[in-house]
Amino acid sequence: MLPGIGIFGTGPAVKVLIPILRENGFKIEAIWSRTIQDAQELAKEQNIPFYTNKIDDVLLRKDVVLIFVLCSPNLHAQISVKALGIGKHIVCDKPAGLSQADALKMVNASQYYPALISIINHSFRFLPAFTAMRKQVGDDYLGSSIKLIDVRIQCGSLYSEADNFDWRCNDIMGGGILNLIGSHVVDTVTYITGAKALRVHGVVRTFTKTTKSINGIRQISAPDFCTFQMELEGGILVTATLNSQLVNNSFHQDIVITGNDGYLTVRGCELFGKRNGDLEEVLLSEADNKEWVVSNNLPRPYILGLYKMIGALREAFLPVSETAGWIKDPVCFAAGFDDGLYVQAVLSAIKQSSQIKQWVKVDVMTEQPDTNALLSAAVRRTAISIT
Incomplete structure (x- = not known):
């Protein structure tokens, strides 16, 4: 039962x-x-x-x-x-x-x-295209090693013009394209390759700060654009651009993995591949995904x-x-939940990199921070800035 x-x-x-x-x-x-x-x-x-x-x-x-x-x-x-x-x-x-x-x-x-x-x-992780991509990587479709992963996702606003201000509009409360879509990207890359990020470099921006229903004192602080690079274990480089600036609600997803012998790419829900010297082939088509649920405004x-x-x-x-x-x-x-902890570490590093405009090492927390020590450090930083 x-x-x-x-x-x-x-x-x-x-x-x-x-x-x-x-x-x-x-x-x-x-x-x-x-x-x-x-x-x-x-x-x-x-x-x-x-x-x-x-x-x-x-x-x-x-x-x-x-x-x-x-x-x-x-x-x-x-x-x-x-x-x-x-x-x-x-x-x-x-x-x-x-x-x-x-x-x-x-x-x-x-x-x-x-x-x-x-x-x-x-x-x-359960999208058939990514499941098939992971299998092809494991079966050495790309050759002996992966060189580069390029991720490009474009979509409309994460909230409509009629939506009122809520947590999705606030960066501190967990809103924004980096948290809501970037977290999927970070997790999926590791799921497919088995490699984790060692260091990252990112730019995070909020271009649209007001809408017809969100204006005045309250403004949107959650980012609607970000681009970041991740250097993974084994020397794999990842570039990702996430943009929710499209006027309509269309969703475009293109994820390409390049290896020594060719490439694999997921476009939407389909998987394509090409080996050196061959034509691009369809490895998983839209017709293979017969089971489907009619949706509203969420991407397929x-x-x-x-x-x-x-x-x-x-x-x-x-x-x-x-x-x-x-x-x-x-x-x-x-x-x-351990995967969720790793993703949080990467997201935190990307945000920090955007602030200091430098590469940042990904450090996964293993024990709860000492709140008293953090408070003392904050007091010291405040005192230094005053003096």
Whole structure:
């Protein structure tokens, strides 16, 4: 029997997730939102029996066994750690919290309860095009080594002109193209190559600071453009440009991996390849992705990946026999909380690089920082600047 679902959040991703869950046989038992009005509205629209604006009201329900955290990043660690502590499985949206400190709390909790599923919603890992690309890289389609990875993603604004100011508009609260799309890029590159970033160099910018509904005292601080380079283990160089300045809501994704003997490229949901001396070939076409969920304004690659991830999650909860327990194998390729911690380290380094205009080493946190020491350092920096 599949577990009951509790969902935190009422944004566009939730409205896409609910029909996917139901198609796979899951029952949504409860929905949470920051305001009771939003929770009530979505519960009525989606026929969900329970709604609330109190976190514990969802976590403590006996019919809720699997939690989806798709709310603002400042609540990711709080909800995930508490849920694991009372025996709930977790799927948390990206990025993992607001900082490495948040992500490390989640990692420690997941390691303390290893029997529970705890994964980050990096749905690109389940997109068939990237799954096939990873296999081709492993089968040496590109030759003995990878030289360069070039990523270019262009899309419309991450919020509409009618949207009011919320966490997506605020860089400190986890909004912006670097956190929401760049986190997928960082994770996917490591998933495909198996190599992690050693150092990064980035430029992060916010070009659109006001809209028709967001103006005056409150302005948008979340970046809508970023470009960064990553030097990976083994000497692989990654260049990425993420631009949400398109006027319409179209989405263009082009990811090219170049090796000694040719290249592989994902365009949208399709995979193409070319070996030296040969013509470009289609390795995975749009026709291969027959399973599809009609979406609203979210890009097709994200939702197709989510669709496949939920299918794998369903398999993880199906009993292998009448006496056997649940298995985690179908989601063994999903991003864990430790992957979320690594992504946070890379994002932090990119932001720091943009500020100081230098290459920055990627340092993954292994223990919680001493808050007293950080406060003392901040006081010293303030004193120096005053003098």
